[in-house]
Amino acid sequence: MSTYLLLKQGTIHNAVTEEPFIADILVEGGKIKMIAPVLEGKLVNDAEVIDATGIDIYPGFVDAHCHLGLDGYAVGFAGEDFNELGDPVTPQLSAVDAINPQDETFRQAREGGVTCVSTGPGSSNVIGGTFCVIKTSGTRVDDMVVKEKSAMKVAFGENPKNCYKDKGVYSRMSVAAKLRETLQKAILYEKKLTAAGWPDETDYEKLPAYDAKLEAMLPVIRGEMPLKAHAHRADDIFTAIRIAKEFHLDLRIDHTTDGALIAEDLAKEGFPVAVGPSFGHATKYELKHKDFQTAATLDQAGCQVSIITDSPVIEERFLALCAGRAIYTGMDPFHALQAITINAAKHIGAEDRVGSIEEGKDADFVLVKGSPFAVDAEILYTIINGNVAYRREES
DSSP: OOSEEEEEEEEEOOSSSSSOEEEEEEEETTEEEEEESSOOSHHHHTSEEEEOTTOEEEEOEEEEEEOTTSBOTTTOGGGBOSOOOSOSBOTTOBGGGTOOTTSHHHHHHHHTTEEEEEEOOOSSSSEEEEEEEEESOOSSHHHHEEEEEEEEEEEOSHHHHHHHTTTTOOSHHHHHHHHHHHHHHHHHHHHHHHHTTTTTSOOTTTOOOOOHHHHHHHHHHTTSSOEEEEEOSHHHHHHHHHHHHHTTOOEEEEEOTTGGGGHHHHHHHOOOEEEOOOSSOOOSGGGTTOOTHHHHHHHHHTOOEEEOOTTTTSOGGGHHHHHHHHHHTTOOHHHHHHHTTHHHHHHTTOTTTSSSOOTTSBOOEEEEESOTTSTTOEEEEEEETTEEEEEOOOO
């Protein structure tokens, strides 16, 4: 098999420039090596060729928030590994330890053109543990990882209240207090480590006892890892922002269901927002304003917007269709593409590798006949790291 792949004369939507253009793309070693109107020479002659004439080429779609691989398809409790219900504060948990790449949902994701996802703990806990960023192709999660610990999941609102109302988290005040308490303890823990000379000149008599929870929070308080905040209601969104400012933390706001009500404020604050899942019934009070138009409203206000499935709430393979519904309700089509490509990649801190078609980035592509945002889209190929991960069978 050739070490080179050539996508020949496709119509490229690179998610960087609004106007598509026709060009060749040469892939080497899983990376985009060259993009040019016409590529010639030995490397091209030695390449495996996919004739993309008349076909649209998009960056692989990126989901900035889901639970792919953590909730088994048609499995039940044995496959439910996304929520830990024994303790409201579990920052030491890591999603990578529970992902099952053999789950059916990975194949479905590739069929829908989704090549990279941010997946991790659910929203039962005030602090749930770390998300990771992975590709959707592979048999061993270690080989699929883009970022093993990409964000610390925290949750506001109804979910932690409902899950822990009998265990000391009865109100929104309790949720915020638990988060503040853990952050403050982590700050003090780091000061003790520093005072003990850790790790270079350690005075073991001064060294604090190892604490897995506080250890996991150190990258957060240092600004090396963002909080990934589950927040639907407007007041919960503002609480997340208030705490982030108080502790000088990096923040990502996920779900943002009431975003249209506070769009101007969110634009001024400048934190990236992810919107969804917007299909389906409002199963609780804080979802009553969910609407595909929210993404358009936030985008028009000037926010950096991603569109998410919260898979399995919406199946991963329908990510592009969610963007299509946002377009239907008024979102600019190019911005909707960015919401499931480069904006999503920025949201999860992986924009150096995924989210756009540019030289040097990972060779993740979706080859489509027709609009990928339509229900009748024909995804012909999904390519991940330069390898064909899905090919549409001829009927």
